C-alpha cells in the first residue's frame with residue numbers, strides 16, 4: 165500500500181490523481197480464519213488492527229452487514245474526552261485519548277484529531293459539586309482536568325450567555341486535551357491498515373447465525389455462506405443482543421435511538437466543545453463550519469436509526485438559552501444511531517459463556533472517544549485471554565455487583 | 579412519532595404525553611433467590627429487534643401505567659392493555675402472529 169505524505173499529494177497533483185489506488189482491498193471470504201470480528205465499526209476495526217499490530221495475528225476477517233463505518237461510528241458527534249469518575253474508566257478512556265494524540269501518524273491516515281478542549285458546564289449547584297469531585301478524581305488518576313469559573317468559561321467561549329435566567333453557568337469541568345476527530349477517517353484509517361496487514365474486510369456480509377459445538381465456537385453463518393473460526397469477537401453495538409441470542413447467551417443491554425443534527429455552515433465562532441448536561445445538549449463546530457448538536461436518547465427500545473421531532477425541539481430549545489446566537493440558524497440534517505446501553509453506563513469487554521467468543525459492547529452514547537483504547541484492550545483479551553484494561557469491564561460485574569457507575573459522568577449522550 | 583391508545587381513558591396519546599417504563603411482565607426475584615435469577619431480574623432485559631412488550635405511563639394524561647405491544651424495528655403498535663394483566667391478551671398475540679409467523683417472546687408468547 166502506498167504511503168500517504170505531502171510528497172505523495174504533490175506527485176498525484178502532477179498526474180491528475182490517477183495513482184492513489186484503493187485504501188483497502190476487496191475480499192472474498194475464505195473458508196476459515198483464526199479470528200473473525202463481527203462489525204466493522206471503529207471498535208471492531210481497532211480490535212483487528214491491534215490484534216495484528218500488537219500480537220501478530222493477521223489471519224483475521226472483519227464482517228460487516230452494511231458498509232464499513234456506517235453504524236454509530238459514522239453517526240456520532242465525535243467528542244473525545246477522558247474525564248470520567250471511576251478509575252477503570254479513567255484508565256481506558258485516557259489510554260484511548262492518548263492513542264488518539266498520535267493516531268494519524270500510527271495509521272498514516274489523517275484522523276484530524278483536534279484537542280481543542282472540552283468543557284462540561286455546571287448549571288446547577290449539584291453539578292458544581294459533582295464536577296469538582298470529578299476534577300479531584302481525575303487529578304489522582306493522572307487525567308488533566310480542572311474546574312473553571314464562569315469568567316473563564318466566557319473567555320474560552322464568548323458566544324455563550326453565562327447568566328441565563330433559568331440555567332446560569334456556575335462553572336465548568338475543563339479538559340484542555342479533549343476535543344474531536346473525524347469519525348469516518350478513524351474507521352477508514354484502521355481499515356486501510358488492517359487490509360495492509362492482509363486481513364479481509366467483508367462488507368455486505370451479515371452474520372445470521374453462530375455455530376457452536378460442545379460450548380465452543382466453530383464459526384458463523386453469513387449472507388456470503390458459512391465461515392469457520394477459532395475465535396469470534398462480537399463488536400456490533402446496538403445489535404449486540406441480536407448476536408448474543410444467536411450465540412445462545414443474554415446481555416444486560418438495551419438498544420435505544422440517539423440522534424444528532426447539524427446546522428448550515430457558518431464562520432468560525434466557537435473553538436471548543438461545550439456540553440450542557442442539565443439541559444441535555446452539546447455542541448461543537450466542525451471544520452466545515454456546521455454547528456454539530458447532540459441531545460438525549462429516546463426512553464424506549466428502538467432499532468430504527470431515526471430520531472424524533474420532539475427531541476430535536478427539546479435539545480435546540482435548551483441550547484438557545486445558553487447560545488442565543490443559534491436562534492436564527494437553519495438546521496441542515498438530522499440522523500439517528502442505535503446505542504447499546506448498560507445499567508451502569510459502562511461498557512462490556514469480556515469473554516462470554518461460549519468458549520472462544522468475546523464481546524465488546526455497551527459503549528452506548530459515548531464510545532467514539534474510546535475506540536483506540538477499546539480495540540487495544542479487546543485485542544489483548546482475545547489474544548492472551550486477559551487484559552488489565554478490560555478486567556473490570558467483564559460481564560461478571562453484574563453477577564458480583566461491582567458496577568462501574570458512570571451515569572453521572574456520562575450524564576448526557578456523547 | 580409513537581401513538582398509543584390509553585386503555586384507561588381511551589385517549590390516543592402521542593409520545594410526548596407518555597413515559598416509557600421498560601420491559602413488561604418482569605418477574606421479580608428478591609432475597610433468597612438464586613444468584614442467576616437475581617441477576618436476570620435486575621439486569622437482563624429482552625431487547626428484541628421485533629415485537630416487544632413494554633410498560634408505558636400516560637404521564638401527561640390520566641397518569642396511569644399500562645402495557646403495550648410494539649415493534650422496535652418498525653414502531654408498529656399492536657395494542658395496549660391494562661397494567662394489571664399478567665400475560666399479553668390473546669387478541670393482541672393473534673394480531674402479532676398474523677404478521678410475524680413464528681413470533682416468540684420469553685415464555686409468554
Ligand SMILES: Cc1cc2nc3c(=O)[nH]c(=O)nc-3n(C[C@H](O)[C@H](O)[C@H](O)COP(=O)(O)OP(=O)(O)OC[C@H]3O[C@@H](n4cnc5c(N)ncnc54)[C@H](O)[C@@H]3O)c2cc1C
Nearest residue numbers: 203205207229235236237240241243371501531532533578
Ligand atoms: C448520534 C450519536 C452521537 C454520538 N456522539 C458521541 C460522541 O460525541 N462521542 C463519543 O465518544 N461517542 C459518541 N457516540 C457513541 C459512539 O458513536 C459509539 O459508542 C461508537 O461509535 C460505537 O462503535 P462500534 O464500533 O461499537 O459500533 P458501530 O460503529 O455501530 O459498528 C457496529 C457495526 O456492526 C455492524 N453489524 C451489526 N449487526 C451485524 C451482523 N449481524 N453482521 C455483521 N455486521 C453487523 C453494524 O452494521 C455496524 O457497522 C454517539 C452515538 C450516536 C448515535
Ligand SMILES: [Zn+2]
Nearest residue numbers: 584587636640
Ligand atoms: Zn390515560
